[in-house]
Amino acid sequence: MIGALALLFVCQLAGEAVLRLAGLPLxxxxxxxxxxxxxxxxxxxxxxxLEAVSAWLTAHLSIMFVPAAVGLIDQGPALSRYGVxxxxxxxxxxxLTMAVTALVFRWAARRGEPLQxxxx
Amino acid sequence: xxxxxxxxxxxxSVTLVAFETADVVSRRSxxxxxxxxxxxxxxxxxxxxxxxxxxxxxYVNATQALSFLLGPAVVxxxxxxxxxxxxxxxxxxxxxxxxxxxxxTAIVSAVGVLWxxxxxxxxxxxxxxxxxxxxxxxxxxxxxxxAPALAAAIVLFAGVVGAMTATPLFDRxxxxxxxxxxxxxxxxxxxxxxxxxxxxxxxxxxxxGLGMALNAVATAALLSLLALLI
Numbered sequence: 001m002i003g004a005l006a007l008l009f010v011c012q013l014a015g016e017a018v019l020r021l022a023g024l025p026l027x028x029x030x031x032x033x034x035x036x037x038x039x040x041x042x043x044x045x046x047x048x049x050l051e052a053v054s055a056w057l058t059a060h061l062s063i064m065f066v067p068a069a070v071g072l073i074d075q076g077p078a079l080s081r082y083g084v085x086x087x088x089x090x091x092x093x094x095x096l097t098m099a100v101t102a103l104v105f106r107w108a109a110r111r112g113e114p115l116q117x118x119x120x
Numbered sequence: 121x122x123x124x125x126x127x128x129x130x131x132x133s134v135t136l137v138a139f140e141t142a143d144v145v146s147r148r149s150x151x152x153x154x155x156x157x158x159x160x161x162x163x164x165x166x167x168x169x170x171x172x173x174x175x176x177x178x179y180v181n182a183t184q185a186l187s188f189l190l191g192p193a194v195v196x197x198x199x200x201x202x203x204x205x206x207x208x209x210x211x212x213x214x215x216x217x218x219x220x221x222x223x224x225t226a227i228v229s230a231v232g233v234l235w236x237x238x239x240x241x242x243x244x245x246x247x248x249x250x251x252x253x254x255x256x257x258x259x260x261x262x263x264x265x266x267a268p269a270l271a272a273a274i275v276l277f278a279g280v281v282g283a284m285t286a287t288p289l290f291d292r293x294x295x296x297x298x299x300x301x302x303x304x305x306x307x308x309x310x311x312x313x314x315x316x317x318x319x320x321x322x323x324x325x326x327x328x329g330l331g332m333a334l335n336a337v338a339t340a341a342l343l344s345l346l347a348l349l350i
Contacts, residue, residue: 102218
């Protein structure tokens with residue numbers, strides 16, 4: 001349990017360090033995610049505790065961002081000025097992205113499958 | 121007595137109780153997207169802050185124990201992706217292509233439409249990561265000079281829209297492949313879309329979870345690249 005937490009913490013710490021050294025505008029936690037992925041590939045073994053800990057964290061993500069969401073309290077000006085634009089842009093973008101992604105996936109799956117079968 | 125209003129234990133208690141109450145309502149609604157727990161808990165907490173005349177920085181400070189966990193939780197998103205590596209390898213071509221198309225479409229369409237409304241850079245930076253899971257979106261928004269709270273609200277709204285429109289949209293488009301449907305809803309509507317996909321079909325759910333995780337990385341990478349160029 002502590003080992004799994006330590007792995008997650010150290011990956012984030014390393015991510016924060018890379019962020020500072022390389023000056024990438026990528027969040028430290030996202031770099032940490034990539035580093036953990038690399039670590040899992042490098043040291044391949046069963047990790048039931050890490051799976052349990054990360055599954056628990058993922059299952060409770062919602063409550064962790066509640067404090068940030070409450071920050072809307074200070075976003076009154078932006079919301080009243082650009083509220084309509086935000087709603088329209090978000091809704092349009094969400095539907096359009098689903099349509100484009102699904103169409104491209106279906107097209108590529110049809111192209112790719114005969115090739116894969118020949119290779120396998 | 122009133123000094124309790126600035127303590128962690130007060131605001132953590134209040135936040136957990138508000139969340140749990142909202143969660144009961146959400147469960148009773150059969151997890152309807154409009155009754156998402158955060159969507160119900162946040163306005164209640166804002167009302168309480170206003171009623172007690174508590175400044176937001178005080179609340180943030182008091183609830184740091186919760187926000188702190190976001191970092192390790194994001195790092196841990198690598199684990200489910202790692203577990204799906206066989207699936208990714210098998211479907212590498214459609215996954216890579218659809219991911220690239222989806223990531224670019226989400227960013228360009230959201231920023232483009234909002235730009236037409238004349239929004240300034242800070243607001244555009246808040247909508248740019250609108251398709252990724254909330255913790256990553258908040259981190260990206262603040263990296264780009266946007267507002268994490270605004271990003272969180274936008275991301276939640278996108279999730280609700282995605283979860284509610286996915287099935288009628290794909291049916292109308294005659295897309296019956298559950299891999300394509302799931303992946304698309306995960307890329308565009310992150311965790312809320314993924315939860316919806318699991319309600320419909322387990323293959324759709326697995327592909328949605330994959331789409332969500334991969335899009336978090338792809339969007340973060342693409343936005344960082346854009347930030348370096350602009």
